[in-house]
Amino acid sequence: MTLRVAVIGSGPAGIYTAEALVKQSAGPVEVDVLERLPTPYGLVRYGVAPDHTSIKSIAGYLRRVLELPEVRFLGGVTLGEHLSVEDLLRCYDAVVYATGAMVDRKLGIPGEDLPGSVAATDFVNWYCGHPDVDPSRFTLDSPEVAVIGVGNVAVDVVRVLAKTAEELSSTDVPHDVLERLADSQVKAIHMIGRRGPEHAKFTLKELRELGDLTNADVCVRPEEAVVLGADFPRQIRGNIEVLRSWSDREPVGRPRRLDVRFWLRPVEILGAERVEGLKLERTRLSEEGRVVGTGEFETLPVGMVLRSVGYQSVPLPGVPFSRETMTVPNEAGRVREREYVAGWLKRGPTGVIGTNKSDAAETVRTLLSDLSGPSGAGRPSASVDALLAERGVHPVTYAEWQAIEAAEAELARTLGRGERVKLVGLEAMLRACRP
Ligand SMILES: Cc1cc2nc3c(=O)[nH]c(=O)nc-3n(C[C@H](O)[C@H](O)[C@H](O)COP(=O)(O)OP(=O)(O)OC[C@H]3O[C@@H](n4cnc5c(N)ncnc54)[C@H](O)[C@@H]3O)c2cc1C
């Protein structure tokens, strides 16, 4: 009997799950990948920075999975809106939730909601052309910007702010966004870590790229680059060496300046109507290793604060969710009978694209071992196609997604820009695939 599985979410975790199901199953298997957007690949399309073209090429691998005869892509279908968990369990033997982590973590400081205080999730969505964010949402009219957090997302955001529009013109950045980047008034970018260089979460390769920026001088204060101890893993030693080498550099008058700061925590975003400054407190580690304030303050005259302090999953209707870990509780991927989880929703918003492959493989091993038992599969009694048709939902097919891709390639040709320029907005995408 053919095993029918629904995977919810077409990011790396969802697609690696589909691949593992097809490759690991001893018997025939059919996988439907259901995705709320008309486009697949999750954060590979709407997260990975536009200038990281070699990482984006992972989409070529994911595409081959969607093209397997056992796998179907159903775009524009949202769990919780078009289908419920009960619907899915009637249509499939098992369901794997892989909806990632779509929202920002909060700082919890006064002024966080002022206009000009922006979650990195929104800013990334903006420059990646996510249909949830209007391309006219951001105007970079402030000469000074603070980016809070020293992880790889903060590094991406800083790079996009520091580069010229010309440098990004051959990428897939939406054209309206590129025009706004061309009008950017940003002169100074402050990237702020609440602990020291040895605790920063960015990786060495990504950090080094900042040092290669041709449009910005990168500065580190010597006193903030001091690190006690030497017994660090190789990656961290590398970060420390790079940051120390920057602390010896003199600015050479490039149009923009990036200050990488450490041992400062945000305590208040200042401003009456909109952001006018960021108040920071110098920090140190307590004996227990916690970040504590020293009572010494500093204010940066920034007009925009980008909060890049991590992503967070959101609960799916009808699916268990832990408010403590902000993930779906599971045992090796098993949530409940016939329900499974993979990717960032399973283990939290950390790890690179490849981490999701082994993670998905674990979930699939659990699923196959459960469903090969005597109780076996759920023996689906309903058809998802019929259910969606009844509800007036017409999923975007893989062929229609290819038409969107073709329209993006055509747009790039027309504009004389690179291989692809993103179409923005659901309407534009649907017009491209359903003329
Ligand atoms: C800004 C950013 C940049 C990154 N850059 C890199 C990088 O350069 N290199 C690297 O290795 N890693 C990078 N990562 C990490 C990498 O993107 C993640 O490890 C990976 O995308 C997580 O995969 P996922 O499938 O769990 O989630 P996602 O990629 O977020 O996929 C989840 C999918 O589920 C869909 N979905 C959500 N809710 C529903 C619903 N209710 N119904 C149906 N579908 C739904 C979403 O639309 C999305 O397509 C980056 C992460 C971020 C945030």
Ligand SMILES: NC(=O)c1ccc[n+]([C@@H]2O[C@H](COP(=O)([O-])OP(=O)(O)OC[C@H]3O[C@@H](n4cnc5c(N)ncnc54)[C@H](OP(=O)(O)O)[C@@H]3O)[C@@H](O)[C@H]2O)c1
């Ligand atoms: N090129 C790439 O490979 C790439 C690109 C982008 C993202 N990714 C991956 O995607 C994942 C998510 O990245 P991310 O940057 O969003 O998260 P992250 O790596 O967890 O970094 C979050 C940063 O925010 C800081 N932070 C958290 N709460 C804070 C607070 N209240 N005040 C001040 N600072 C705070 C953290 O500092 P503390 O350490 O002190 O908590 C840390 O510096 C990571 O695994 C990352 O490697 C990879």
